[in-house]
Ligand code: RIB
């Protein structure tokens with residue numbers, strides 16, 4: 001069958017699992033990665049921006065990288081060094097390439113330019129808080145319609161990882177998420193429902209390191225901090241949260257998803273940042289603005305992810 005190739009933009013808060021997701025996007029033939037924009041989230045804007053350049057160095061690529069928000073729209077920044085290390089990449093030794101290009105254009109302007117170049121074709125993959133995307137949608141009201149769609153790691157139909165009701169990408173900037181989910185763009189939402197099933201296990205990263213490639217050894221090294229943290233919660237591996245939207249775009253057959261209405265809680269203290277879905281309720285929202293991904297064939301997902309890393 002004819003393979004599709006999609007023009008893609010990735011907005012992220014690199015982060016360990018963001019980095020592995022970008023390596024997968026780089027390796028997958030279905031994805032034509034046009035650019036990377038960085039937001040604060042797992043780490044400061046300083047660190048997430050530097051990490052994007054460090055990743056270009058590891059991959060030997062020069063994906064254009066653009067700086068975005070240094071703080072959420074209207075709240076204090078909440079970072080996650082316990083999972084991603086102090087530098088956001090597991091505190092591994094990975095240099096910034098000396099020929100890194102520091103572009104002055106802001107993330108939201110570069111994203112809009114890419115969408116104009118690929119009208120109704122560009123897939124926007126968002127792997128961190130939605131601050132940059134909300135800023136772009138506010139500045140360019142025609143952007144939601146210009147995009148083909150968005151695929152995000154964020155939210156959860158049930159549960160949370162920063163409170164029992166909220167996942168951190170949404171919790172970090174709920175006002176941004178509300179603006180994006182109400183914008184009219186169609187969103188494939190990979191929440192914790194599916195991402196906590198996408199676990200990379202010690203045998204997997206040992207296998208990758210044993211290939212002897214820099215990419216394989218980097219994956220093993222950069223997940224160790226997250227592994228120490230994940231073990232405390234009885235997880236049998238490190239969740240490849242951000243690889244889920246990337247692999248969904250290239251291999252939707254690995255997943256189970258349902259169309260749903262999704263709205264964001266921005267007022268409550270108890271449920272701030274909750275992605276409220278109508279999946280399990282008689283009362284339905286008016287709009288089905290999201291495809292909520294709920295399940296994945298974990299073994300096939302991890303096999304494809306490992307093949308991506310081995311191909312680098
Ligand atoms: O809740 C998991 C999400 O938060 C992932 O995107 C991870 O990178 C962090 O940003």
Ligand code: CA
Pocket residue numbers: 012013014015017018042127128242
């Ligand atoms: Ca992320």
